[in-house]
Amino acid sequence: MGFVLLVLTVLVKIAVLPKLYRFFFITTGLLFYLGISGGVISVMRAVSMAILYTYGNFREKKILPWSIVGFTAFIFLFIDPSQLFSLSFQLSFGAVGGILFMLAQFRKLIANNEWLQSLRRHTSFRWLMDALVVSFGAQLGTFLPIALIFGENTRMGICCESGDYPSGRISSGYRFDHFTHTSNYNSFGKHLWLSFLGRIISHE
DSSP states (O other), X not given: OHHHHHHHHHHHHHHTOOHHHHXXXXXXXHHHHXXXXXXXXXXXXXXXXXXXXXXXXXXXXXXXXXXXXXXXXXXXXHHOGGGGGOHHHHHHHHHHHHHHHHHXXXXXXXXXXXXXXXXXXXXXXXXXXXXXXXXXXXXXXXXXXHHHHHSOOOHHHHHHHTTOTTHHXXXXXXXXXXXXXXXXXXXXXXXXXXXXXXXXXXXX
16 A cells, blocks of 8 residues: 555656645545455555545645544444454554554664664665564564464564565565464455555555
8 A cells, every 4th residue: 555655646746736636646546446456444444544644745734643543443443343353453553553653663763873863864774774664563563463363473474574575575475374274274364364465565
């Protein structure tokens, strides 16, 4: 989802569209993506958060990520409170919550560390640091539900995931293959795991 939003944002900047048209173009693109995905509930939640973020930019308001996550969770739980016990719901908001938490902690660390600040002046190091923090945050936020539902969370997956590309792809494939042979695996779990796997690879 993050990649889709990035592409749409770049396109509207290239086209130099007026602010209102930019908002409608990005929103339409996100809804189109939701449509071709089959309206999967996990994608629906991600699209909702992306649209709220886009609307905040359109109104030139200060964007508070935790408020967007909380409001989206409230709306979906208001519609169907039973989603709170859904693995898909827990993975979606757990991953986002973990990422936001780790990014906040990382910003505090950078603010008091001149060496890290000097490293982040280089684009490649900045991207690498951000990727590591995002990957670890997603792992942190989803560790408990995955461990409880699937019965375990591999050490290899946790260690390699923080390495991002290409090791993240390898560890994701390893964990998928590993979990397909556990007693907790079933068709419902397969659907949720594939959704989560795609989100990890695309950094949603």
